[in-house]
Amino acid sequence: MTPADHLPEFQIIDDADLPVADSCLRNQQPIAEVLEAELPAHSVVLEIGSGTGQHAVFITQRLPNITWQPSELAERLSVINARRLRSGQANFLPPLVLDVAQDLWPVKQVDAIFSANVAHYISWPKLRSMFAGMGRVLRTSGLAFLYGPYNYEGKFTSDGNKALDEWLKADVDAEAGIKDFEQVVLAARKEKLRLVKDIAMPANNRILVFKKYA
Numbered sequence: 001m002t003p004a005d006h007l008p009e010f011q012i013i014d015d016a017d018l019p020v021a022d023s024c025l026r027n028q029q030p031i032a033e034v035l036e037a038e039l040p041a042h043s044v045v046l047e048i049g050s051g052t053g054q055h056a057v058f059i060t061q062r063l064p065n066i067t068w069q070p071s072e073l074a075e076r077l078s079v080i081n082a083r084r085l086r087s088g089q090a091n092f093l094p095p096l097v098l099d100v101a102q103d104l105w106p107v108k109q110v111d112a113i114f115s116a117n118v119a120h121y122i123s124w125p126k127l128r129s130m131f132a133g134m135g136r137v138l139r140t141s142g143l144a145f146l147y148g149p150y151n152y153e154g155k156f157t158s159d160g161n162k163a164l165d166e167w168l169k170a171d172v173d174a175e176a177g178i179k180d181f182e183q184v185v186l187a188a189r190k191e192k193l194r195l196v197k198d199i200a201m202p203a204n205n206r207i208l209v210f211k212k213y214a
């Protein structure tokens with residue numbers, strides 16, 4: 001029996017049809033370097049908004065002692081699962097349906113959380129729900145990594161980020177957009193997630209690292 005036999009609802013897509021996000025190809029190496037440096041060995045990591053599943057493939061290959069639990073909106077699971085089957089990585093778990101706005105999350109406790117380019121893609125109410133869920137499922141002293149662009153003191157850090165913000169509001173969701181770093185830190189703190197690092201990444205992105213306190 002193959003893993004796919006347990007997942008009859010998934011549509012298996014041919015390799016050639018799998019979508020590729022160019023941004024992942026550019027940022028996967030620097031992201032993996034940060035996770036390799038910061039994550040304790042043998043961590044179980046929940047990924048929120050796994051997208052194409054490319055980060056899951058790259059990181060599970062690069063960090064074989066990490067167990068990676070991807071999650072996404074239901075409509076995107078088939079692509080992630082196709083990538084999982086193609087990768088053959090045992091530490092790449094079958095993806096879970098997780099909308100950050102859900103009250104109940106499909107995991108009980110994890111050692112760490114990773115999410116790339118989701119905070120700016122969703123509205124403030126959804127981001128607050130996401131932090132609430134992260135606060136519930138992240139174990140005490142666990143780390144959460146939020147990769148993406150942020151504004152500082154109310155200002156965009158590049159013209160590219162300003163253009164991204166305009167595109168998000170026009171084409172994705174009028175309530176989406178790049179969030180203010182200072183507001184993100186406060187919203188996280190409300191859920192017992194304390195900022196411990198703000199790491200500069202290529203192309204005017206950051207990785208915000210939060211630690212769950214008791």
Ligand SMILES: C[S@@+](CC[C@H](N)C(=O)[O-])C[C@H]1O[C@@H](n2cnc3c(N)ncnc32)[C@H](O)[C@@H]1O
Nearest residue numbers: 021049050051073098099100101116117118121
């Ligand atoms: C810009 S993409 C980033 C995908 C991937 N993490 C990456 O870095 O390439 C934003 C992702 O957030 C997901 N997303 C949007 N709303 C969501 C929600 N309410 N709950 C969970 N994921 C959501 C989308 O399906 C999409 O895959």
